[in-house]
Amino acid sequence: MNSDNKSQQKxxxxxxxxxxxxxxxxxxxxxxxxxxxxLGLKFTVQSMDIPEVFPEGMGMTEVPVYLAELKAEAxxxxxxxxxxxxxxxxxxxxxxxxxxxxxxxADGFRMLRDLSGKKHQVLTGVCLLSxxxxxxxxxxxxxxxxxxxxxxxxxxxxxxxxxDKAGAYGIQEWIGYIGIHRIEGSFFxxxxxxxxxxxxxxxxx
Amino acid sequence: MNSDNKSQQKxxxxxxxxxxxxxxxxxxxxxxxxxxxxLGLKFTVQSMDIPEVFPEGMGMTEVPVYLAELKAEAxxxxxxxxxxxxxxxxxxxxxxxxxxxxxxxADGFRMLRDLSGKKHQVLTGVCLLSxxxxxxxxxxxxxxxxxxxxxxxxxxxxxxxxxDKAGAYGIQEWIGYIGIHRIEGSFFxxxxxxxxxxxxxxxxx
Numbered sequence: 474m475n476s477d478n479k480s481q482q483k484x485x486x487x488x489x490x491x492x493x494x495x496x497x498x499x500x501x502x503x504x505x506x507x508x509x510x511x512l513g514l515k516f517t518v519q520s521m522d523i524p525e526v527f528p529e530g531m532g533m534t535e536v537p538v539y540l541a542e543l544k545a546e547a548x549x550x551x552x553x554x555x556x557x558x559x560x561x562x563x564x565x566x567x568x569x570x571x572x573x574x575x576x577x578x579a580d581g582f583r584m585l586r587d588l589s590g591k592k593h594q595v596l597t598g599v600c601l602l603s604x605x606x607x608x609x610x611x612x613x614x615x616x617x618x619x620x621x622x623x624x625x626x627x628x629x630x631x632x633x634x635x636x637d638k639a640g641a642y643g644i645q646e647w648i649g650y651i652g653i654h655r656i657e658g659s660f661f662x663x664x665x666x667x668x669x670x671x672x673x674x675x676x677x678x
Numbered sequence: 679m680n681s682d683n684k685s686q687q688k689x690x691x692x693x694x695x696x697x698x699x700x701x702x703x704x705x706x707x708x709x710x711x712x713x714x715x716x717l718g719l720k721f722t723v724q725s726m727d728i729p730e731v732f733p734e735g736m737g738m739t740e741v742p743v744y745l746a747e748l749k750a751e752a753x754x755x756x757x758x759x760x761x762x763x764x765x766x767x768x769x770x771x772x773x774x775x776x777x778x779x780x781x782x783x784a785d786g787f788r789m790l791r792d793l794s795g796k797k798h799q800v801l802t803g804v805c806l807l808s809x810x811x812x813x814x815x816x817x818x819x820x821x822x823x824x825x826x827x828x829x830x831x832x833x834x835x836x837x838x839x840x841x842d843k844a845g846a847y848g849i850q851e852w853i854g855y856i857g858i859h860r861i862e863g864s865f866f867x868x869x870x871x872x873x874x875x876x877x878x879x880x881x882x883x
Binding site: 508511619647654656657659660668669 | 713716717718824849852855856857858859860861862863864865866872873874875877878
């Protein structure tokens, strides 16, 4: 990787991340951009609006990988030989179905009421695509919410407006502080990117 | 609680947090201060240097509570009736013993080499003390490190200098991104404060 980042030069093994390719993160999510930056990678951001539609009856672990690949394939026609596209899709899975981004306040309220007092799964599918290779994987984290009061839900929705977040919450925001007492799996996966798995896959790419 | 914080006024249930007492966080840790602030609480910070010494043979879950209480009791002589002191102590427990803050680079290297490829426990003891009441509790989180290379350990120690951190790492820093693929329990507990448990205990205090 051609990089002028001083920190990266100190770590030889990170110098090879991404197989020397120019990394493009295809995601509008500021959280994903921040996570990838904190991983120490140099990259640019591009995005495309891809409808997040998946075939009916698709299983929990297939959906996020299918959607991440859909997003990556949309870039294929314009992909150059020295480029590597990273796409990701995060879903919240509760009681056998996907919770999307909330359409409005009432929808967000209903989602958080549904999540309250229960365990749910957060899955992120990731796709790495170059002109020569495609690697897809997913990570899954179990998340437990305590019983949320209506006051707590209303306070969060009014102050944080989580309309860009699957399941209507950000674990790194107030509702995560007061409401989530346990997770099993990767925390950063719940934020939108399983950075440890991604780091390993990039080293091997 | 007398508060001019607009956000707090919107949430009635948070208005009662801390039993109307003036909250004092007795910790020098910038991470704890940030976590408590993000919980939405108004508080001041005071600190005292208390030697973190515990009786030999003390068990894993007793040590952090013992040390949190020790820190709180040091404030008792100056505690006013309208004040609530919060103290905390975080320990890293590996293979039956405590990993303290690293004394120097070599010590940090040895700790991270020991943590590499294994599961360890992070425990935070918390003590809430007023002139009328004392409540102590702890939270425990299991943390799994992948195998770390010497290059990765050196890169982290050189760039992040984790000499104020038990076990020589911060989960929210680069080493946590590339090295930790799984936790079981509270993420914020690993950062130094189990905010969800603390929120519940403050509501009941």
